[in-house]
Every structure is written in C-alpha cells, then in structure tokens.
Amino acid sequence: MSAATAGVNFEKLFASIDAMDTESFLGFIADDCTFRFGASAPVTGREGIRASVNDFFSMFAGLRHELHRVVADHNGIVCEGEVTYTHHDGRSVTVPFCNVFEAEAGLISLYRIYIDMGPVFAAA
Numbered sequence: 001m002s003a004a005t006a007g008v009n010f011e012k013l014f015a016s017i018d019a020m021d022t023e024s025f026l027g028f029i030a031d032d033c034t035f036r037f038g039a040s041a042p043v044t045g046r047e048g049i050r051a052s053v054n055d056f057f058s059m060f061a062g063l064r065h066e067l068h069r070v071v072a073d074h075n076g077i078v079c080e081g082e083v084t085y086t087h088h089d090g091r092s093v094t095v096p097f098c099n100v101f102e103a104e105a106g107l108i109s110l111y112r113i114y115i116d117m118g119p120v121f122a123a124a
Contacts, residue, residue: 008103010079014065020057022050030107037113062086065097076110077101085120093120 008028016024026046029035035049036042043052057063067081079101084094095116102110 008077008101008106008108010067010070010077013108014067014079018063018065020060020063022053022057025053026050028108029111030104030109033107033109033111035111038115038117060085061088061090075102077103083115093122095119 013025013028016028026049029046029049031046032044033046033049034042034044035052037052037056040052043049062084063086064084065081066083067079069078069080071078071080077100079099081097082094083097084092086092097113097115099114100110100112101108
C-alpha cells in the first residue's frame with residue numbers, strides 16, 4: 001500500500017465497525033474529520049461523528065463487512081466490498097459499498113461512504 005494508507009489499518013477499522021464499537025472506531029478518526037454516509041449531510045468533528053455513528057448502530061443488531069479491495073495513491077484510499085446488516089428481527093441484507101478516505105498522520109481526515117441503503121430498509 002502507498003504512503004496514503006500509512007498508519008491506517010483498514011482491517012481493524014472495519015472490525016471496530018462490525019463490533020459496533022464507536023470509541024474504537026473514533027480512534028481512527030482525526031479531530032476535524034468530515035464524515036458523510038450516503039446522501040446524509042456531512043458531519044465534521046469527533047463529537048458529531050460519535051452521535052451519528054451511535055444513532056446508526058442502534059438501528060441494527062449486527063454488521064459484517066467483507067473487504068474486497070483497497071486501492072491507494074497519494075490523494076487517498078478507496079475501499080470496496082460488501083456489508084451485511086442484521087436487523088433486530090434477525091433479517092439480514094447484504095449490499096455493496098465503496099468508501100473513499102483521506103488520511104493524515106495515521107488518522108482519517110475525510111470519510112465518505114457510497115452505498116444504496118434502499119434494500120436494507122425495504123419491507124421484508
């Protein structure tokens with residue numbers, strides 16, 4: 001991987017998300033990070049990201065990411081894969097995702113998630 005990924009362990013990042021461990025997740029995030037999930041409004045700063053992520057995690061009983069590819073250059077990092085969302089009623093839905101990151105000093109300064117959540121929230 002290139003210097004752009006130095007200090008960011010994406011396997012551990014996604015493991016923290018799958019564990020729905022907000023505090024571990026925030027350990028990868030710079031204080032002034034801008035975070036955007038899908039078409040939601042961007043959130044800047046750890047406190048806003050903490051609130052957003054906690055709200056999101058509360059909607060699901062579980063998450064599981066399968067990372068297929070990580071591509072990096074001097075401008076950033078792109079991760080592609082599939083994520084399975086498990087609802088509180090036990091129903092699971094898997095959808096593809098693509099995340100775009102910028103990292104500085106080993107912390108993520110820009111985090112964009114591109115995903116279609118329609119199938120996840122469609123009626124069973």
